[in-house]
Amino acid sequence: MTLARRGAARGDLLDAALRLLADRPPSAISGREIAEEAGVNYGLVHYHFGSKDRLLDMAWRQHLDWLVDTEMEGGTRPVSVRATAEDRTLWAVAGHMALDPLQATGDGDRRRVLDAYRDLVEASDPDGDPVHHWTTIAALFALELGWPIFGPANVTAIGLSSAHLPMARSRVEALVATLESSVGLRSGEPAGGKGDS
């Protein structure tokens, strides 16, 4: 095998690991399955990453880096409800990671999105109350990740049809906008829950 091919195998393994993490939690994924999904030799999992868990962890962190760099424009704006909802990989993998956390592998930073949020909020509301800041970040995560995972089934379970999904999503977007503006952040639309109307 050439060095170039080995390099490509590394990227293929990271992509394959992320695809499998969207399907199931880390504990239900073996190194052989990742190699098979990537179409590369099993030995390369250890050659490039040392262990299966470290490969899964790196795949996840790489996706979070990508999110901060693109959606958050380097950490200068919050993630939109639309972006999270449309990125199945993001919410499915986040859900599986929350259900079945990987042991920390000690290298790199898995908290990049949370760190970016904290910096963003502290910069836009420098004299604010820390509990207000943490609560806002916590509520934004619960709403933006909770919506794609739990939203659709909850809307139909309460006696509404799937035709009401856009109405529910607008409500989530309004809540997110109100929370963001309470710490001085501005996303797409002006703040204001329907309580003000």
Add this chain to the structure above:
Amino acid sequence: MTVPRGPDEVRTALVDAASALLGEKPPQRITGRELAERAGVNYGLVHHYFGGKSALLSEGLAHLAASYALGERADGKPGDWRPSQPFSIRNRPDYLRAIAFASIAGEMDEVSTIHPVVEASLAEVADRRGCGEEPTDETRVDVAVATMFQLGWCLFAEMVSGGLELDATEQDEVEARLRLVLRAVLLGLDVGEAARGIREAEGT
């Protein structure tokens, strides 16, 4: 473990096995053989009593939902919490995990049922918002969003609190504020004010 005998014991053993496995892995990864093995019964009985794996998994989820609605602990004994309390699903991580796995897999519709306190919550919220007995679509949407918010927070609380490096006291402070935020979502109040710790009056 004694071998389950007779229709009632076999059914119960299989539903218990389904409830347990649903909290361990996504529904599409659970096999009929695994269910039978966990229940300690013959594989053929899954089909005999339930017609197949997915019907049995639905029963398992319905069983968890009913048990949660009764305020039971995972072992079936009475819990020291009520399902109507904010974020009460945290007391039943087995049910939360089962809902989360099924929802991520997009099988929550087929695997049916959801948050059994939603109906009760709906009636109470409609009453407090003064819109009478029949909740409006708007009220229904708010209750659905509030339910989703509770599930979302309970699933991601550890990840978020850990990432923000909050100590136990700080976590409690955030949790108290989030209860205010939840109330604001349910009653159509300003969630930003709630996050600041301001408890707005109802019906303003």
